[in-house]
Amino acid sequence: MTLTSKPLAAILFVILFGGIMFSTAMGWWQTESTKEAATYTEGEFAGQANPADIRGSYTFGDVEKNFGISPDVLAQAFNVQTDNPAAFAAKELETIYAESEFEIGTASVRLFVAFYNGLPLDLSTDMYLPQSGADLLKARTLTPDQLAYLEAHTIPNATADPSAPTVAPAQTAEPAPEAESTERAVKGKTTFQEVLDWGVPQAVIEQIMGVAMPNPLTKIKDFCAEQGLDFETIKVALQAEVDKAK
Amino acid sequence: MKIFGKRLFRPRSIWIRKIVQWFFFLLIALIAVNHTLVESGGGIPFLSTASLHALCPFGGVVTIYQYLTVGTFVQKIHESAFVLMIIGFVLAFLFGPVFCGWVCPLGTVQEWVAKLGKKFFKRRYNHFVPVKLDNILRYARYLVLAWVVYVTATSGTLIFAEYDPYFALFNFWTSEVAIGGLVILGATLVLSLFVERPWCKYACPYGAVLGITNLFRVFKIKRAESTCKADGACSILCPMNIPVDSVKTVRDHQCISCLECTSEAICPVAKTVVFTTGAVK
Numbered sequence A: 001m002t003l004t005s006k007p008l009a010a011i012l013f014v015i016l017f018g019g020i021m022f023s024t025a026m027g028w029w030q031t032e033s034t035k036e037a038a039t040y041t042e043g044e045f046a047g048q049a050n051p052a053d054i055r056g057s058y059t060f061g062d063v064e065k066n067f068g069i070s071p072d073v074l075a076q077a078f079n080v081q082t083d084n085p086a087a088f089a090a091k092e093l094e095t096i097y098a099e100s101e102f103e104i105g106t107a108s109v110r111l112f113v114a115f116y117n118g119l120p121l122d123l124s125t126d127m128y129l130p131q132s133g134a135d136l137l138k139a140r141t142l143t144p145d146q147l148a149y150l151e152a153h154t155i156p157n158a159t160a161d162p163s164a165p166t167v168a169p170a171q172t173a174e175p176a177p178e179a180e181s182t183e184r185a186v187k188g189k190t191t192f193q194e195v196l197d198w199g200v201p202q203a204v205i206e207q208i209m210g211v212a213m214p215n216p217l218t219k220i221k222d223f224c225a226e227q228g229l230d231f232e233t234i235k236v237a238l239q240a241e242v243d244k245a246k
Numbered sequence B: 001m002k003i004f005g006k007r008l009f010r011p012r013s014i015w016i017r018k019i020v021q022w023f024f025f026l027l028i029a030l031i032a033v034n035h036t037l038v039e040s041g042g043g044i045p046f047l048s049t050a051s052l053h054a055l056c057p058f059g060g061v062v063t064i065y066q067y068l069t070v071g072t073f074v075q076k077i078h079e080s081a082f083v084l085m086i087i088g089f090v091l092a093f094l095f096g097p098v099f100c101g102w103v104c105p106l107g108t109v110q111e112w113v114a115k116l117g118k119k120f121f122k123r124r125y126n127h128f129v130p131v132k133l134d135n136i137l138r139y140a141r142y143l144v145l146a147w148v149v150y151v152t153a154t155s156g157t158l159i160f161a162e163y164d165p166y167f168a169l170f171n172f173w174t175s176e177v178a179i180g181g182l183v184i185l186g187a188t189l190v191l192s193l194f195v196e197r198p199w200c201k202y203a204c205p206y207g208a209v210l211g212i213t214n215l216f217r218v219f220k221i222k223r224a225e226s227t228c229k230a231d232g233a234c235s236i237l238c239p240m241n242i243p244v245d246s247v248k249t250v251r252d253h254q255c256i257s258c259l260e261c262t263s264e265a266i267c268p269v270a271k272t273v274v275f276t277t278g279a280v281k
């Protein structure tokens, strides 16, 4: 079979745009992260949106679409000063709470949403809320377990105001290492690769964790949750090694 | 019109390819502009607002490692890049790197600059680099490919975007563009005045991937020795400097399936250089 340019051009268009149309029909054609949270697959809440799937790129508006919580309530919970709370992305919390002793970020939004709507969430990792968020939740109906978790994971006086970066330490936790606010800080989104790049050898990482290191692109926090390790403890130990390696 | 198998009025080039190239250049340019407009609250109705990363099949290639090992995409890469990568492979398996020759807007822009170069240098254009050096440099794009795959796999971020001239071409007005990409784009455009498609020949990592399909693609460029007049027109005009007149089947990893060497374009003898699945004599 011999082809000339015109049939080739036609076939090119058919395969290219046909392929795109087919993948759209199959739901594969995503040009941005979907802002539709995955749902619980089993149990009492099966089919409902799962706050564990809230990602950093979700705006408060996206959270409202998925969970029905008004962006104003979210802004109030996290002390966000903005004219348009619906456009505020969860990951921006990390920036405005950069000086906070314990990370307030996307995980905090997951925690707030789950408790606000009475939805189940894996509490084996540490997620923190500022006092303002905890106060709003205390006005809702919480189980004794949720209340206890909240008490232990509230950062009193945490401030979202960059001009007033002083944060009072949480009563239940040790002071954060000094390097927390520097660039080379082990945080919730830090991967093993970053720690390796900062000069901490794999053997040392494995010694700290007591288990073999997974794929270096895995987030340390996720791995700790998976392995049942306490992220806060590991974080402090790794941070000490990072500081030493400087 | 044909006399004794010779065309008297043959087209000098594959005009439909130029139209297709223009189409994709405008489409990508409009989508890139639309992406910027949408971010600032505007936008062109009915047109995709996707980022260029979402529409780049090479994004799919560089994210394969992370997808297989961690189950996630490299930052900024989405499912659409994976879909385009598969479509690109299907096309290349059938027709070779048609994406390079017909679709890629960076290839198109290099061809536009080449027109100027051809005006200046006439027949010397695209024949400046000594053949021996050129033959070695042609493999440099595989080094670029290895580097890009390695740094993406180990960092989990799209480091190549900092150097990518294609991204720079359609984002030079945004703050997202990196100086490295602009410098490489500038160098590519200047070099295009002397060499046809310098980025494609010496550096493009996606071209390197697709180029491999030239070894086994279904439709191949074939030359019928029985009717060939050996005038060398096909080799002289091939943008990738492939010596079409000295082979029966083009299997060069650099062919971009532009069809410019065929009897439909520069070859003056009908049915002598053809794009076919079958055998020619």
Ligand code: SF4
Binding pocket: B221, B237, B238, B239, B240, B241, B242, B244, B250, B254, B255, B256, B257, B258, B259, B260, B261, B262
């Ligand atoms: S061999 Fe023919 S089809 Fe391939 S690049 Fe050269 S001119 Fe184009």
